[in-house]
Amino acid sequence: SLDNAYDEAxxxxxxxxxxxxxxxxxxxxxxxxxxxxxDGLSIALRYRDGVLQRGVTRGDGIRGDDVTSNVRAIRSIPLGLKTAVPGDVEVRGEIFLPRGAFDRINTERRDAGEPPFANPRNAAAGTMRTLDPELVLRRGLGAFLYQLVELSDEVATDSSAITSGGHGAALDQLVDWGLPVESHRRRCEGIGEVLAYCRRWADERRALPFDTDGVVVKVDSFSDRVRLGQTAKFPRWAIAFKFAAEQATTRLLRIEVNVGRTGAVTPYAVLEPVQLAGTTVQMATLHNANDVIRKDIRVGDYVLVEKGGDIIPKVVKPILGRRPKGDVAPVPFVMPSSCPECDTLLERSGKEVVWRCPNEGCAAKNRCGLLHFAGRRAMNIEGLGESLVNQLIDTGLVRDVADIYGLTVDALSGLERMARKSATNLVAEIENSKDRDFAQLLFGLGVRHVGEGVADLLARRFNGLDGLLDASLEEIEAVDGVGPVVAASVRTFLDKEQNRRLLARLRRFGVRMDSDLARAGALPQTLAGRTFVITGVLTSMSREDAKAAIEARGGKVSGSVSKRTSAVVVGTDAGSKLAKARGLGIETVDEQEFRELINVSAAGPAGTNH
Structure with missing residues (x-):
């Protein structure tokens, strides 16, 4: 990964x-x-004697790495190089989804009753995970390459531009070979030209057909790079300049609450539509009730809205100077006392800031749980989207995740907007999902505090459901990366009779209950000797999951920043820990970079990511 710069200084x-x-x-x-x-998905391509041999994404070393068939369906990636190049060449780059294609795909998904993708990067990653070349071709993925990471002796000897001409010349060589390289790159004489380049694209990036979240700055000379070397964390010859999140002012119309799969009830903002980061924003996160009260955000306020990381809109603060006074002044926010779906009184335990609905039969929780179970990161059942899940619940065809495996073509064909062919395809998808690894099943079950990382650790340690059922609380807690809170949550879930019945039904339907992860051995200890601090809100995983991922790879997690801190993982709404890290010159990594840091590809190339 690269060190980050957040301002010109x-x-x-x-x-x-x-x-x-x-x-x-x-x-x-x-x-x-x-x-x-x-802003895309990292890819490594290998060519032999000028012919594409393999495409590899950065996965976890076990699943989802080899995507050669999908890579061949990306029009901008040539199957053969223009020049007859002997020997092996390996290049690294990014697979991305152009913004126009992203808008088209989301329109199609909404029309089909499926949830839209959150952003182009998620759409690109989800498309590559399908291992469906026709879908890749239809969606119109693109690619840019930015680094030569390996050359056989024949290529290096024949190409003086690569061996002595510097990074800019190497990129020109890629273009000569017919490989896609982003055309707006610039060779800069000094930091002044670099700053001018960054200012220009901070202003003009919305005119580009793809998303960009910053500028990568690299020393051109390869010999100078050798002299500069690298720290234990990142190369000294490169840095990533991150564009500031875009902000806009609009009016807060309503504060509504949403019920999640674990029963968490969280407020969100409904806004007057405003253009922000190239999209129309009408809703934004408010994180939790305490945050709304602390910031004194009120319905009727004009508020400052920011698209953090150019992905997730959030309300930063109210514009107090524009707040009406006197009798027409907006009133402070009060969190509802009962669930908006089932009217059960909400609960909040211990030091938690989140209110929860305790009703196991809450329809909103069930809907979210079914969508989570069918999601790409869990059982990956293509076609089981929000509209269909609502119909399945409303008609009584599905009450829990096991009922999904009892669905038939005839039953599905009777639903609104469900043709027999679509029903047949969905039943096939459901059947295919039975063979997912137990780690994906465990994540899909929605056990509180168990994200992808923890699910992988438990599957790896206990080899599947039977080993986990037999494990004591102490044995679960002893797994590196799984603490007492997570272990207690897992044991509580497994000890509930209704959950045991659910697991037994899934087994009878033929859902796989073992894991390949145990046979793969322990995770590489890539973070050994490093201490991390996590600050802010992570959107793709829980803090427990992030902590588990770090500890499983040999690292440590601390609650405070000091000179001994190796890096700070920065989510949205990061506070004083981020400021202290910058003051001490400590490396900071955003959420996307952290996910790349904890994913180790068995075949991934060496080198530096964008």
Whole structure:
């Protein structure tokens, strides 16, 4: 991964460090290559004698790595290089979804009653996970390559541009071979030109047909890179400049609450439509009731809205200077006392900030639970979207996740907007999902505190359901990365009679109950000796999951930032810990970079990510 810069002063400090190591005077300019940081999915391509052999994404080393068939369906990636290149070439880049294609796909999904993708990156990743070349071709994925990571001796000897011409010349060589390289890259004479490049694209990025969240700045000279070297965390010759999140002001019309699969009841903002980061924003997260009260956000306020990471809209604060006064002043927010779906009184335990609906039969919880179970990161049942789940619950065909496996073509064909062919395809998808690894099943069951990382750890340690059922609370807690809170939640779930009956029904339907992860052995200890601090709200995993992933790879998690901290994982609404990390010069990684950091690809290339 790369170190991050969030403002121009941090870029200038990076340039100062480069000058110091290279022993250059301040009047001597370092040549950099500035490239737009494409928000996509990392890919490594291998060519042999000019012919594409393999495409590999950064996975967990066990599942989802080899995507060669999908790569062949991406039009911009050539099956053969233009020039007869002997030997092996390996290049790294990003697979992405153009913004126009993203809008088209989401329109199609809404029309089909399926939930839209949250952002183009998720859509690209989800498409590649399907291992369906026709879908890849139909959705119109693109690719940009930005790094040569391996060359056989024949190629290196024949190409002086690669061996001595610098990074810019190497990118030009990729273009000559017919490989896709982002065309707005620039060779910059000194940090002043780099800053001008960053300012330009911070203003003009919305005119691009793809999403970019920053600029990657690299020292051009390969020999200078060798002299600069790298720390234990990142190379000293490159840095990622992150664009500031875009903000807009609009009026808060309503505060409504949403019920999640674990019963968490959280407020969200309904806004007057406002253009932000290239999209129309009408809803935004408010995180939790305490956050709304602390910020004193009220219905009727004008509020500052930000698209954090250009993905998730959030309300930053009210504009107090525009708040009406006197009798027409908006009233403070009060969290509802009962569930908006089933009217059960909400509960909040211990130090938790989240209110929850305790009713196991709550329809909203069941809907969310079914969607989670069918989701791509769990059992990956394509076609089982929100509209269909609502119909299945409303008609009584499905009450829990096991009922999904009893669905028939005839039963599905009787539903609104469900043709027999669609029903047949869905039944086939359901049948295919029976063979998912137990780790995916465990994650899909929605056990509180058990995200993907914890599910993988438990599947790896206990080899499936039977081993986990037999495990004591102490044995579960002893798994590296699984603490007492998570262990207690797992044991409580497994000890409930209704859950045991559910698991037995899933087994009778033929759902797989064992795991390949145990046979793969322990996770590589890639984070050994490093201490992490997590700050802010993570959107793709829980804090427990992030902590488990770090500890399972040999790292440690601390609650406070100090000089001994190796890196700070930064979510949305990060507070004083982020400021302290910047003051101490400690590495910060955003959520996407953290996910890449904890995923180790068995065949992934060495080198530096964008």
């Amino acid at each position: 941090q870029l200038e400090a990076f340039d100062d460090r480069v000058h110091k190591v290279l022993e250059l005077g301040q009047d001597e300019l370092v040549v950099y290559v500035a490239e737009l940081k494409v």
